[in-house]
Amino acid sequence: MVSAELLRRIADAAAGETLPRFRSAGAVTNKDAGGFDPVTEADKEAERAIRAVIRAEFPDDGILGEEHGVENADASRVWVIDPIDGTRAFISGVPVWGTLVGLLDKGRAVAGLMSQPFTGELYFATEDGAFYEGPGGPRALTTRPTRSLADATLFTTTPALFRGASRDLYDRLEASVRLARYGTDCYAFAMVAAGHADLAVEAGLQSYDIAGLIPLIEKAGGVVTTWSGGRAEGGGDVIAAANSDLHAAALAVIGS
Numbered sequence: 001m002v003s004a005e006l007l008r009r010i011a012d013a014a015a016g017e018t019l020p021r022f023r024s025a026g027a028v029t030n031k032d033a034g035g036f037d038p039v040t041e042a043d044k045e046a047e048r049a050i051r052a053v054i055r056a057e058f059p060d061d062g063i064l065g066e067e068h069g070v071e072n073a074d075a076s077r078v079w080v081i082d083p084i085d086g087t088r089a090f091i092s093g094v095p096v097w098g099t100l101v102g103l104l105d106k107g108r109a110v111a112g113l114m115s116q117p118f119t120g121e122l123y124f125a126t127e128d129g130a131f132y133e134g135p136g137g138p139r140a141l142t143t144r145p146t147r148s149l150a151d152a153t154l155f156t157t158t159p160a161l162f163r164g165a166s167r168d169l170y171d172r173l174e175a176s177v178r179l180a181r182y183g184t185d186c187y188a189f190a191m192v193a194a195g196h197a198d199l200a201v202e203a204g205l206q207s208y209d210i211a212g213l214i215p216l217i218e219k220a221g222g223v224v225t226t227w228s229g230g231r232a233e234g235g236g237d238v239i240a241a242a243n244s245d246l247h248a249a250a251l252a253v254i255g256s
Helices: 004-021 041-057 087-091 165-176 185-194 214-219 244-254
Strands: 028-030 038-040 062-065 069-071 077-085 098-105 108-116 121-126 129-133 153-156 179-182 199-205 223-226 236-241
Touching: 004 041, 004 077, 004 098, 004 108, 004 121, 038 041, 038 087, 041 062, 041 077, 041 098, 077 087, 077 185, 098 185, 108 185, 108 214, 121 185, 121 214, 129 214, 153 165, 153 185, 165 199, 165 244, 185 199, 185 214, 185 236, 199 244, 214 223, 223 244, 236 244
Parallel strands: 062 077, 153 179, 153 199
Antiparallel strands: 028 038, 062 069, 077 098, 098 108, 108 121, 121 129, 199 236, 223 236
């Protein structure tokens, strides 16, 4: 069992490393010689802090992190960490990045969090449900009842992520919705869980980009899958929808 108190401690540990470095013009390293995949000291130190909290509580659990790799990979329970999802936003001073932590039990995402310490927001899910804490006061998360694509708000980081046939399918989906917004990284999925948006669509995600978000959306009443309708814990091309009807309508446009 994972408690809300533990998830708060994990979020606080990460915030202790990320928040002092946000908008501080720190050094940025490029991990991709053929492009631009930034990593900062905040990414690395936040992941170390998160790992320390998890190890102290569950020393036999596995951990998979974007910056520091895998430990106890054969464990039935594995914590999946993205210390700063949206590093490009982080280094640009835009507060739509977040810390993502998810717990996989036998490969299934069962608990998770998205923390945005600059805005003071924590979105988290345990076996008791999905919840928000921050400005406006705590509350349970509930997705919107939107059933029609024509009434839906869609988020994606950027349409440039979609290439070839995937771009054509994405463009068809965007043309079907009422409103599309860009540049929100993990914040988009939190907005679906919180009932502020209806769809979040991304391409080429890694497990650490989505594992912490799946429980948020599912326990709030939404659906998260790959574009082919499979489980999304392993990443890939991913769609989150506010409910099963809207998910089916979106997959009818982009599903493969």
